[in-house]
Amino acid sequence: MFHWLEQRPFFFAVVLFLTISFAGIIEILPDFAKASQPTVGTKPYTTLELAGRQVYIKDSCNACHSQLIRPFKSETDRYGMYSLSGEYAYDRPFLWGSKRTGPDLQRVGNYRTTDWHENHMMDPESVVPGTVMPAYPHQFTNMADIATAYANANTQKAVFGVPYDQEGMPKLGSWEEAQAAALEEAKAVAADMKNQQVKDAVANGQVPEIVALIAYLNSLK
Amino acid sequence: MNSLVKGGIILIVALMAGTYFMAGDAFKLGDDYINDLTMLGAVAIIVITVFVALKYVNQIKNDVAGGELAEESWDGIGEYKNNIPVGWGVIFIGSIIWMLWYFFVGYPTNQFSQIGQYNDEVNEYNDKFSSKWTNIDANGLAAMGESVFLVQCAPCHGVDAEGINGKAQDLTIRMNKEQVLDVIKNGQQGLGYPMGAMPPMMAQGADAEAIAVYVAGGMKGEAPASFAACSSCHGVDGKGMNGMAPNIAEYDDTLVTKVLENGKKGAIGAMPSFKGRLNETQEKAVAAYLNSIKGE
Numbered sequence: 001m002f003h004w005l006e007q008r009p010f011f012f013a014v015v016l017f018l019t020i021s022f023a024g025i026i027e028i029l030p031d032f033a034k035a036s037q038p039t040v041g042t043k044p045y046t047t048l049e050l051a052g053r054q055v056y057i058k059d060s061c062n063a064c065h066s067q068l069i070r071p072f073k074s075e076t077d078r079y080g081m082y083s084l085s086g087e088y089a090y091d092r093p094f095l096w097g098s099k100r101t102g103p104d105l106q107r108v109g110n111y112r113t114t115d116w117h118e119n120h121m122m123d124p125e126s127v128v129p130g131t132v133m134p135a136y137p138h139q140f141t142n143m144a145d146i147a148t149a150y151a152n153a154n155t156q157k158a159v160f161g162v163p164y165d166q167e168g169m170p171k172l173g174s175w176e177e178a179q180a181a182a183l184e185e186a187k188a189v190a191a192d193m194k195n196q197q198v199k200d201a202v203a204n205g206q207v208p209e210i211v212a213l214i215a216y217l218n219s220l221k
Numbered sequence: 222m223n224s225l226v227k228g229g230i231i232l233i234v235a236l237m238a239g240t241y242f243m244a245g246d247a248f249k250l251g252d253d254y255i256n257d258l259t260m261l262g263a264v265a266i267i268v269i270t271v272f273v274a275l276k277y278v279n280q281i282k283n284d285v286a287g288g289e290l291a292e293e294s295w296d297g298i299g300e301y302k303n304n305i306p307v308g309w310g311v312i313f314i315g316s317i318i319w320m321l322w323y324f325f326v327g328y329p330t331n332q333f334s335q336i337g338q339y340n341d342e343v344n345e346y347n348d349k350f351s352s353k354w355t356n357i358d359a360n361g362l363a364a365m366g367e368s369v370f371l372v373q374c375a376p377c378h379g380v381d382a383e384g385i386n387g388k389a390q391d392l393t394i395r396m397n398k399e400q401v402l403d404v405i406k407n408g409q410q411g412l413g414y415p416m417g418a419m420p421p422m423m424a425q426g427a428d429a430e431a432i433a434v435y436v437a438g439g440m441k442g443e444a445p446a447s448f449a450a451c452s453s454c455h456g457v458d459g460k461g462m463n464g465m466a467p468n469i470a471e472y473d474d475t476l477v478t479k480v481l482e483n484g485k486k487g488a489i490g491a492m493p494s495f496k497g498r499l500n501e502t503q504e505k506a507v508a509a510y511l512n513s514i515k516g517e
Binding site for chain 2: 003006071072073076077078080082110111112113114115116119126127128129192
């Protein structure tokens with residue numbers, strides 16, 4: 001057979017191509033099927049949390065705060081359980097960060113509360129003396145973009161198969177439903193806050209950035 | 222001596238002379254034996270490299286193939302039926318044996334695990350912690366409590382534990398008047414004491430006011446008559462009847478442990494649960510520290 005092939009360059013090229021393709025297929029194809037598997041209990045973000053995530057990205061929190069806890073005792077003592085890859089299954093984009101000017105935030109929802117965040121974002125020095133974190137008072141007056149967050153969630157559902165609207169998972173529903181649900185969540189956050197301007201805005205059906213951001217931070221567990 | 226060997230010797234001498242010319246002043250024989258050994262090694266590498274290369278150049282130039290020809294012929298190009306070199310054969314068989322070892326023994330049993338390393342690190346730390354602090358005395362506890370406090374508690378309660386101007390509980394006192402009134406009005410639940418939740422509205426109006434003044438004042442002097450509503454659970458001295466209900470006179474071990482475990486929602490805001498973040502000794506240490514800074 002080799003004798004026959006060696007005399008026919010065209011068929012030799014065909015067989016060579018098939019051989020190399022076979023090796024490529026068995027090495028490359030399995031990786032396409034290997035999507036990120038969410039850890040048990042990991043849920044997609046709700047519309048309000050996604051809006052908060054956009055605020056987090058917009059105000060570049062990830063430039064100073066990481067969201068990745070390495071498996072060292074010195075890290076787990078301070079930030080909680082080390083990170084697992086499946087916990088990021090619904091993060092688009094990832095916000096791992098590469099530099100810790102401030103502390104890691106991956107599980108900040110476990111050890112900080114709404115009122116603490118409120119004080120901290122308005123005036124970081126008032127709760128952490130000597131901190132270099134700047135204040136973000138504009139988050140108390142700017143409104144969060146719930147519509148974009150809803151579109152974001154729907155895109156993730158349609159394109160990446162993120163399990164919204166399934167049993168035990170956050171519900172998206174129609175735009176009106178999602179808007180109402182986000183407002184409901186915002187009210188729960190605002191109930192723990194003290195800023196009257198924010199409370200009034202939420203009572204009027206608006207969602208200030210700070211409320212969305214706190215909802216997102218509280219969801220980081 | 223043929224021309225190849227002469228050329229090799231000239232190359233070696235030229236390399237060493239060039240090196241000496243460039244960096245010779247930094248080297249003195251006998252100055253440092255590590256340097257001497259390194260130089261000796263360098264010379265050996267040059268000599269061996271040159272002569273091994275020469276051997277193969279010589280082989281390419283002069284060797285003539287021989288042996289029995291194979292039957293197959295490719296456009297007039299033939300092949301001898303020689304055995305492969307022994308070294309190749311040994312490496313081939315050896316790598317098959319190594320592969321079997323690596324598949325079935327090497328990889329499964331010797332592989333590095335980041336999580337395994339982490340677990341080892343934690344176990345080692347925990348063993349060291351428990352052996353070092355089994356018989357910790359009261360001063361040691363308070364000192365440990367302070368360092369735990371500064372890391373875990375100070376971000377909210379402040380480095381002086383005074384609650385950063387009312388943004389968190391002032392831990393140098395047990396409760397102020399507003400907090401007592403708030404808990405009388407709203408009750409308290411979720412701390413997990415055997416007595417269970419405290420119902421709201423145990424006292425009202427002037428009675429509540431009197432209790433608040435008495436409790437916030439550190440329970441000194443005569444208790445107001447209305448304090449009976451409290452003492453049925455919290456005890457006449459307010460110390461919670463040995464852990465049945467929260468101690469409202471001071472921070473004891475049980476109270477600190479319960480609050481750390483369950484978190485607490487009160488007049489100021491909510492404190493998250495610190496379950497699993499501190500070990501038993503550290504929780505006691507926090508209680509000891511809080512008692513040591515009382516009324517500062």
